[in-house]
Amino acid sequence: MEPEPKAPPQERPEAEEERFRLLLKNSPDMVFRRSVCGTYLDVSAGSWALLGYPCEEVVGTSVADLVHPGDMDASAAAERDLANAGRAVARLRLWHSDGRWVWTESTAWVVRNDRGKPIEVRGFTREVEGPQQAEEALWALQEQARSIIDTARDAFVRIDEQGVIIDWNQSAENLFGWTRQEVLGRPLVEIIIPERYRAAHLAGLERVLAGGEPHVLGRQIEISALHRDGHELSVELGVWRLESGPVRGFNAFVRDITERRRAEQALLLETERRHLLAETIRSREQERTWLAAELHDGPIQRLTSVGYGFEEACLVLDHKGVEASRDLFARARTRLGEEIGGLRTLMTVLRPPALDAQGLAVALQDLADEFGRQHGVHCPVTMSISQRLEPNIETVIYRIVQEALTNVARHAHATNAAVTLADSVPGAGSGSASTPGSEAEAGAGAASGADHSSDNTVVLTVADDGVGFDTTRTPGFVADGHFGMSSMRERVRIASGTYALTSSPGAGTRIEVRIPVGRNQQAAGEKEEQP
Structure with a gap:
């Protein structure tokens, strides 16, 4: 207590x-x-x-x-x-x-x-009561408590005021991999406290013993603990202090919540994917509606007008001769050329021809140049890959860059941005930890994807010098109707790649994507649907 x-x-x-x-x-x-x-x-x-x-x-x-x-x-x-x-x-x-x-x-x-x-x-x-009765009652209570502790599904750990382990039940053996005989008499900090938390643990113990404010006692907290083999566990911890009698110390029940964490993460991802699917369907319907309206109100109306112009020129040609109709045919041809240009622009929005005809490098450069003209952001493109990629992989990369630059334009307030695509040697890894199909948050970084250290990969980075943001807020973006990062991450997942996001307020944003282009490239690329 x-x-x-x-x-x-x-x-x-x-x-x-x-x-x-x-x-x-x-x-x-x-x-x-x-x-x-x-x-x-x-x-x-x-x-x-x-x-x-x-x-x-x-x-x-x-x-x-x-x-x-x-x-x-x-x-x-x-x-x-x-x-x-x-x-x-x-x-x-x-x-x-x-x-x-x-x-x-x-x-x-x-x-x-x-x-x-x-x-x-x-x-x-x-x-x-006299000593015999008291001892018998105390023995009965101790046996009852011992039975509860020994049969508890949660791990039970007791330490004295020096931090030395003095009790350790069977569930603790199962959870942490150490037997009772191995840990009794050893400092707790050396057994189950990850190294990065050890100084804080010792400082907290010293503070409480000195009468300071406790930060852990009497609360349920979630923290990482260390297994004997070196891997970390997610645990829920409840600690209370034992102060009465000659034995002083701290008791704790520890529950493994690793599976619960995984289930919560899976539920979060599933919810996010459902939102993303709904948004994708809605976006496609909006795109089709927009395309129908764009064709009807623009090219179709104007081409109809061009057709009237040609009819008028033909009538003049029949009645007044070639010279009289020449200007009408020229004006109609000019308007026809303008409409053909407009249709080509529309086609570029839907599917850039350069991506198929001239390759990813030209398409990305065109995209960055147009982005720079529209938003006044300097955006160089650097390409250093040794071979042309499969068309489906090029499409994935192009769409990720397109979405990333859209986010820069909408949210970053940046002066400079940069797009880089390069080869990565086999076995090279991202600076952020990756987990299959999920987004984990640690400090300023967040990463998701699959491990493909045995494949050749290409590394795409899109960076800006804008305002940045707190990455712990990313799980709420989908719920707020912002699907850009979820869309990029989903494309990366389909391509069996990894997606890493690094940002912090005032420090800009950097997206790094690694996509395999070795033996898994074709299988992964076939999953990406052409827009």
Whole structure:
């Protein structure tokens, strides 16, 4: 248990004083007032029945004068409880006037003045069962507690105030891979605390023992723990302090939540994919509606007008001859050429011809040039790949760059951006950790994808010097209707690649994508649907 916080100093109500006077006068127990140092100042008549001494003989003596030598440690522990928590319960043997030891239980509390300073200790002492009965009851309680601990599904760990392990149940053996015999007497920090948390663990233990504010006690927290083989576990931890009696320390129940974390992550990804699928369907329908309206209100109307122009030119040709119709045919041809150019622009939006005819490098350069003209952002493209990629892989990369630059234009407020595509040697990895089909957050980075260290890969990076953002907010983007990063990540997943996002407020944003172009390239690329 944690020390109870000290109540703010306040004056004792008269009613409280009256209740204590009545208790002192009428209680069958030995009610007492004593100094903070342990000298009895006043005792009730119950002292005669309990210890065989009249009140006046007890007053002026010290508690230590009456305690059995074998109970001095328990008495000292109770005094520490009074000093730290303001209250204590102690089971002690006290000396009777007839020469025997009486088993007693004392409950005591500290009384403070209006400035919060301890002025005396009050309490009461009563006789309890003899040692044999007490030991049997204690043994029964201990056996019951031991049975509960040994059969608990959660790991149970107990340490003393030096941080040394003094208890470890079967579930702890199963969870952490260490047997009870191997860990008893060893520092907990060396067994299950990951190295990066060890300094904080030791500092927290020292702070609590010094009476400081506890950050872990009495709460359920989720943290990483270390298995014997070196891998880390996600665990839920509940810790409480053991302060009564001669054994002091801390108890904890530890539950493995690794599978729960995985299930939560899978549910998050599934929800995100459902949102993305719905948004994809909606976007395609919007695109088709837009395309139909664009064709109807633009090229079709204008081509109809061009057709009227040709009809008019033909009529003039029939009635007035070639020279009279020449200007009409020229104007109609010019308008026809303009409409053909407009259709080519529309076709470029839907599917850039350069991607098929001239390759990814030209298509990306055209995309970056148009982006720069529209938004005033300097955006060089650097290509250093040794071979042309499969068409489906080129499509994936082009669409990722297109979506990334769209995000830069909408959100980054950047002055510069850069697109780089390069070969990666086999076995080279991203600077961010990757997990299959998921997005994990650690510090400023987030990564998702599959491991393909045995394949040749190409590495795409899109970076900007804009305002950046807190990546811990990314799980909420889909719920808020922002699908850009989810769309990119899904394309990467389909291509069996990895997607890593790094950003922080004021530090710009960097997207790194690694896509296999070795033996898995064709199979992965066939999954990407052409727009």
